[in-house]
Amino acid sequence: MPLNVRSWNSAVPVAAVSLLLLTACAPAVSVDQAKDANNPACASMMVALPDALADAKRRTTSSQATAAWGDPSVVILRCGVTVPGPTTDKCVTVNGVDWVMKEGDDAWTLTTYGRDPATELLLSKNKVPSDTVLTEISAAASKIPASGGCLGLGDVPNPTQSPTPQPSAG
Numbered sequence: 001m002p003l004n005v006r007s008w009n010s011a012v013p014v015a016a017v018s019l020l021l022l023t024a025c026a027p028a029v030s031v032d033q034a035k036d037a038n039n040p041a042c043a044s045m046m047v048a049l050p051d052a053l054a055d056a057k058r059r060t061t062s063s064q065a066t067a068a069w070g071d072p073s074v075v076i077l078r079c080g081v082t083v084p085g086p087t088t089d090k091c092v093t094v095n096g097v098d099w100v101m102k103e104g105d106d107a108w109t110l111t112t113y114g115r116d117p118a119t120e121l122l123l124s125k126n127k128v129p130s131d132t133v134l135t136e137i138s139a140a141a142s143k144i145p146a147s148g149g150c151l152g153l154g155d156v157p158n159p160t161q162s163p164t165p166q167p168s169a170g
Contacts, residue, residue, distance in 0.1 A: 029073050033063035036080035039117040041144045045079055048140035054132045074127040077137065079144075081120040084111050091150035094131075097138040098150040110134070112141050114148035 036042075042065040049067050051058050056070035065079040090101045091113060098113040099121075108130065110121040119141050123130055 028060040028062045029068040029076070031061045031063050031066040031068060031076055031078060034065060034078045034080035034117075034120070035082065036117045037063065037065035037078070039065075039080050041117055042079035044143040045119065045140045048143050049077070050136050050140070053136055054128050056128055070124075070128065074124040075133055076122040078120045080117045081111060083116050083118045084113055087113075092134070093150065094134040095138040095142065096146075097141045098146075099134060099138075100150070112144070113150050114146045115141070115144045116147060117144065119144070 046065060046067070049058070053069045053075055056074050059068045059071065059073065061068050063078075067077040069075040084100050087100055092099050092101060097115075099110040100113045102109045102111075106125055108121075108123045108125065110123065112119045119137075121133070121137060123133055
């Protein structure tokens with residue numbers, strides 16, 4: 001059935017407007033997928049993530065088990081990163097979730113401690129309040145069960161220390 005000029009004239013503007021609307025959307029944030037991003041435990045956390053952190057709105061990302069907030073991105077999340085082992089890095093507990101903190105030049109890297117799979121957050125320095133972000137993200141991160149937590153130096157026995165002699169009862 002041949003197209004008549006009338007239907008062609010109405011189809012072209014509709015297609016052009018549709019294409020314009022699709023290209024006007026913000027592009028997805030490119031985030032590398034973590035090694036264990038396919039871990040089913042990530043799914044329960046991902047669906048619990050907030051739509052906004054402070055004033056930063058959540059954006060679409062390019063990889064599974066990732067999230068980003070802000071334009072440009074001020075917070076990046078990846079689930080399925082390598083579970084951290086014992087460390088002397090600073091550890092903070094927020095709403096029952098332990099986070100190991102490492103300061104970089106432009107961002108903080110925070111990784112859940114005692115949860116498998118681990119979740120990593122990159123927070124741009126001075127762009128979003130870290131206490132607000134950790135409070136809001138910790139509720140979602142707690143969906144991954146904890147198997148341990150951060151220990152302070154006082155919690156770990158020192159194997160080089162000799163036991164304190166006890167007086168004998170005699």
